[in-house]
Amino acid sequence: NAGVMQNPRHLVRRRGQEARLRCSPMKGHSHVYWYRQLPEEGLKFMVYLQKENIIDESGMPKERFSAEFPKEGPSILRIQQVVRGDSAAYFCASQILADNEQFFGPGTRLTVL
Amino acid sequence: QQQVKQSPQSLIVQKGGISIINCAYENTAFDYFPWYQQFPGKGPALLIAIRPDVSEKKEGRFTISFNKSAKQFSLHIMDSQPGDSATYFCAASMAGTASKLTFGTGTRLQVTL
Numbered sequence: 001n002a003g004v005m006q007n008p009r010h011l012v013r014r015r016g017q018e019a020r021l022r023c024s025p026m027k028g029h030s031h032v033y034w035y036r037q038l039p040e041e042g043l044k045f046m047v048y049l050q051k052e053n054i055i056d057e058s059g060m061p062k063e064r065f066s067a068e069f070p071k072e073g074p075s076i077l078r079i080q081q082v083v084r085g086d087s088a089a090y091f092c093a094s095q096i097l098a099d100n101e102q103f104f105g106p107g108t109r110l111t112v113l
Numbered sequence: 114q115q116q117v118k119q120s121p122q123s124l125i126v127q128k129g130g131i132s133i134i135n136c137a138y139e140n141t142a143f144d145y146f147p148w149y150q151q152f153p154g155k156g157p158a159l160l161i162a163i164r165p166d167v168s169e170k171k172e173g174r175f176t177i178s179f180n181k182s183a184k185q186f187s188l189h190i191m192d193s194q195p196g197d198s199a200t201y202f203c204a205a206s207m208a209g210t211a212s213k214l215t216f217g218t219g220t221r222l223q224v225t226l
Contacts, residue, residue: 033214042219045215101147101159104156104157105156
């Protein structure tokens with residue numbers, strides 16, 4: 001059983017470029033969460049998606065950030081016009097049903113130059 | 114308030130000793146309290162979790178103590194080993210579709226020989 005997969009593991013972007021982070025949940029999991037971890041800090045919730053639906057985006061910055069979880073394929077977190085403050089580790093977690101354990105992927109470490 | 118406060122920030126324990134990490138929460142709607150272990154460069158992994166209908170849960174060397182009236186919970190690691198050296202995060206969430214996790218700021222544990 002493959003765990004949660006994220007790619008790329010490391011991503012370097014220059015200011016103003018776009019970053020696309022992908023998350024493939026565990027087999028049979030239809031709930032996906034994205035969290036951001038700044039250096040030396042805990043994880044902060046960004047967005048919660050089910051297949052084709054955004055359920056809760058209360059933690060997403062209002063501009064430049066978007067997320068999707070299409071019927072087929074991985075969940076995508078998209079950051080447009082990246083700035084240095086976007087440098088962080090981005091983790092996704094998947095869950096088979098609400099109220100069950102969330103399984104985390106290895107993260108994507110984004111560095112903005 | 115959605116905060117979860119965690120202490121200490123860092124902890125050094127000798128091999129064989131007991132490691133104790135504490136968390137406090139404010140939102141009485143929280144009803145799921147997991148602890149995650151994270152090694153450098155990896156995603157968080159669920160260690161143990163508790164719901165407020167019990168005051169203690171033990172799994173091997175790891176025990177969660179839960180005090181509902183004080184809104185506090187703690188992780189005890191008995192017979193700490195060098196392999197336990199990692200960052201530990203407490204978290205909390207609510208039942209239902211809003212099961213996003215609110216994380217503490219983390220405790221970096223070092224177990225010395």
